[in-house]
Amino acid sequence: MEQQNELSFDTLVIGGGIAGSEAAINLANLNYKVILVEKDLSLGGKMIHLSKVFPTLDCAACITTPKVSETIRHPNITIYTYSEVKNIVKVSEKKFTATLVKKPRYVNEDLCTGCQECEDKCPVVVKDQFQYDLVGRKAVYVPFSIANPRVVNIDIENCILCGLCEKVCPVDAIDFTQEDVEIPLTVKSVIIATGFELFDPTQILRYGFGKFKNVVTAMQMERQLVPTRPYNSVLRPKDGKMPDNIAYILCTGSRDETVGNPICSQICCMYSVKQAQLLLGALPMADVSIYCMDIRAFGKGFCEFYQQAVGMGVEFHKGRVAKITEKENGNLILRYEDIEEGKIKEVEHDLVVLSIGVLPNPDAKLLFDSPVIESDEFNYVKQTDELLCPPDTNIKGVFVAGTSSGPMDIPDSILSAGAASACSANYIRN
Amino acid sequence: METKKIKTIDIIKEKRTVSAEAKQNLKEYNKIKKLILKSLESEAKTIPQIAAETELPLDVVTFYLMTLRRYGSIETGEIDDMDEYFSYKLKK
Numbered sequence: 261m262e263q264q265n266e267l268s269f270d271t272l273v274i275g276g277g278i279a280g281s282e283a284a285i286n287l288a289n290l291n292y293k294v295i296l297v298e299k300d301l302s303l304g305g306k307m308i309h310l311s312k313v314f315p316t317l318d319c320a321a322c323i324t325t326p327k328v329s330e331t332i333r334h335p336n337i338t339i340y341t342y343s344e345v346k347n348i349v350k351v352s353e354k355k356f357t358a359t360l361v362k363k364p365r366y367v368n369e370d371l372c373t374g375c376q377e378c379e380d381k382c383p384v385v386v387k388d389q390f391q392y393d394l395v396g397r398k399a400v401y402v403p404f405s406i407a408n409p410r411v412v413n414i415d416i417e418n419c420i421l422c423g424l425c426e427k428v429c430p431v432d433a434i435d436f437t438q439e440d441v442e443i444p445l446t447v448k449s450v451i452i453a454t455g456f457e458l459f460d461p462t463q464i465l466r467y468g469f470g471k472f473k474n475v476v477t478a479m480q481m482e483r484q485l486v487p488t489r490p491y492n493s494v495l496r497p498k499d500g501k502m503p504d505n506i507a508y509i510l511c512t513g514s515r516d517e518t519v520g521n522p523i524c525s526q527i528c529c530m531y532s533v534k535q536a537q538l539l540l541g542a543l544p545m546a547d548v549s550i551y552c553m554d555i556r557a558f559g560k561g562f563c564e565f566y567q568q569a570v571g572m573g574v575e576f577h578k579g580r581v582a583k584i585t586e587k588e589n590g591n592l593i594l595r596y597e598d599i600e601e602g603k604i605k606e607v608e609h610d611l612v613v614l615s616i617g618v619l620p621n622p623d624a625k626l627l628f629d630s631p632v633i634e635s636d637e638f639n640y641v642k643q644t645d646e647l648l649c650p651p652d653t654n655i656k657g658v659f660v661a662g663t664s665s666g667p668m669d670i671p672d673s674i675l676s677a678g679a680a681s682a683c684s685a686n687y688i689r690n
Numbered sequence: 691m692e693t694k695k696i697k698t699i700d701i702i703k704e705k706r707t708v709s710a711e712a713k714q715n716l717k718e719y720n721k722i723k724k725l726i727l728k729s730l731e732s733e734a735k736t737i738p739q740i741a742a743e744t745e746l747p748l749d750v751v752t753f754y755l756m757t758l759r760r761y762g763s764i765e766t767g768e769i770d771d772m773d774e775y776f777s778y779k780l781k782k
């Protein structure tokens with residue numbers, strides 16, 4: 261492991277999703293020096309992988325990519341992607357120490373032009389995590405087309421060390437000698453923007469996710485709805501058939517004590533209503549049905565957005581799906597209780613989308629050595645003054661932004677990041 | 691005289707071995723790729739037609755065919771009369 265000299269900044273922002281980027285830009289615009297540390301290969305968080313956003317149906321990439329570019333180009337922001345921080349210690353007021361660990365990509369980021377000649381030649385194919393396993397990628401790969409930085413990474417666990425990538429790279433960017441690099445950090449304040457995790461639907465065996473290939477998650481459907489989709493159209497992963505009778509199951513892993521997540525995820529109703537409308541645009545002959553306990557359309561324009569879906573022909577059924585079974589042709593039988601009619605029903609669909617919920621990211625807790633960061637009863641970062649100063653945590657000088665503190669949509673994540681950056685500036689200044 | 695440049699792959703090879711799983715995965719991919727490409731040599735086919743001919747599971751054909759399409763070996767053809775299945779063909 262290589263060691264480097266200490267770096268010093270005003271604020272450490274952990275997580276480069278929409279909340280982290282927003283917080284970093286706000287502080288940088290006030291002339292604070294910010295270090296933004298992102299664990300993944302690109303900035304953008306979950307939002308960069310979305311199709312369009314509710315309720316305006318604006319293109320998600322068209323909003324995220326300029327924000328990401330602004331973050332990357334800002335002279336007051338230093339970015340480390342594919343990196344993590346650990347051992348954060350509050351030494352005194354306005355003095356935190358930490359260790360930054362930069363993981364090896366096995367490519368010189370300054371040299372790589374993202375030409376993908378290496379990717380073309382690489383003989384290995386594994387599941388592409390950025391297309392949520394719907395298609396394969398190579399062992400050396402640009403994470404996704406709008407990734408920033410747009411340079412390759414080598415998945416060393418799956419690499420067969422054939423050396424072809426290094427042989428064909430026109431700028432000699434491949435570097436298999438890279439190792440973890442550890443850099444000591446000193447900062448005056450910290451913003452936690454590590455975001456959320458998605459519920460793993462294999463936990464609900466009754467829905468058959470993983471076993472029944474035509475049961476997909478909403479994140480997989482987001483990928484099917486973007487122009488850089490894994491397939492040539494919206495298709496069933498089992499056999500490539502164009503679906504024409506699609507079901508959504510809301511609250512998969514939310515409002516469900518049996519999976520340990522009793523709270524509402526706040527976004528699934530609306531993203532499902534959004535996807536239903538987009539599907540009717542992409543597949544004009546298709547029927548879309550949504551199975552739910554109720555629809556929570558609480559935000560500005562949300563109720564109108566729901567009514568727009570009803571007007572387009574999306575069918576809403578009140579009832580929780582108990583079980584899914586698969587027919588030989590890949591179609592799925594949904595057994596549910598129709599609450600309005602008080603009857604148990606069985607219906608057939610040719611594709612099922614699970615509207616998976618939002619879970620806390622446990623990383624936030626592991627970042628701090630002393631003092632430890634406190635969590636709330638649902639394991640999100642605890643907001644110690646939720647009413648008067650929502651970004652405050654139990655550590656003075658450490659603030660929380662976006663979904664690290666609980667489920668929320670993009671506008672609320674951005675608002676929360678604005679508040680966290682204002683509190684951070686205030687803390688440093690006073 | 692030009693000196694031969696050291697390839698960094700030779701350095702990592704001294705420290706790392708390729709896992710049996712990675713080797714098996716490559717073997718599997720090459721086998722499936724060959725079967726799918728061979729099946730498409732005669733004419734454009736749908737995924738169920740390729741699966742029936744190669745005796746590969748349908749979802750396996752979908753995954754690898756879409757991967758071969760992504761990397762430029764295969765292109766999309768017409769959709770059938772029922773608007774259900776696209777056919778796929780070798781890219782010339």
Ligand SMILES: Cc1cc2nc3c(=O)[nH]c(=O)nc-3n(C[C@H](O)[C@H](O)[C@H](O)COP(=O)(O)OP(=O)(O)OC[C@H]3O[C@@H](n4cnc5c(N)ncnc54)[C@H](O)[C@@H]3O)c2cc1C
Nearest residue numbers: 275277278279299305306313314455456623662663669670
């Ligand atoms: C299927 C789906 C559809 C959606 N559609 C919409 C929509 O239409 N409209 C809308 O408003 N909202 C939508 N959302 C919600 C939206 O995705 C979130 O509101 C938004 O992404 C929250 O941003 P964030 O920055 O808080 O978290 P994230 O997007 O989760 O970003 C967190 C970032 O932190 C990084 N990170 C995590 N741990 C660490 C660590 N230890 N160190 C460093 N970095 C770390 C992650 O890699 C990630 O880049 C949707 C969500 C889903 C799942």
Ligand code: SF4
Nearest residue numbers: 372373375376378429
């Ligand atoms: S490593 Fe080289 S070949 Fe690969 S994308 Fe970068 S510049 Fe191109």
Ligand code: SF4
Nearest residue numbers: 382419420422423425
């Ligand atoms: S060395 Fe690894 S990443 Fe490079 S081409 Fe070979 S298998 Fe792919």
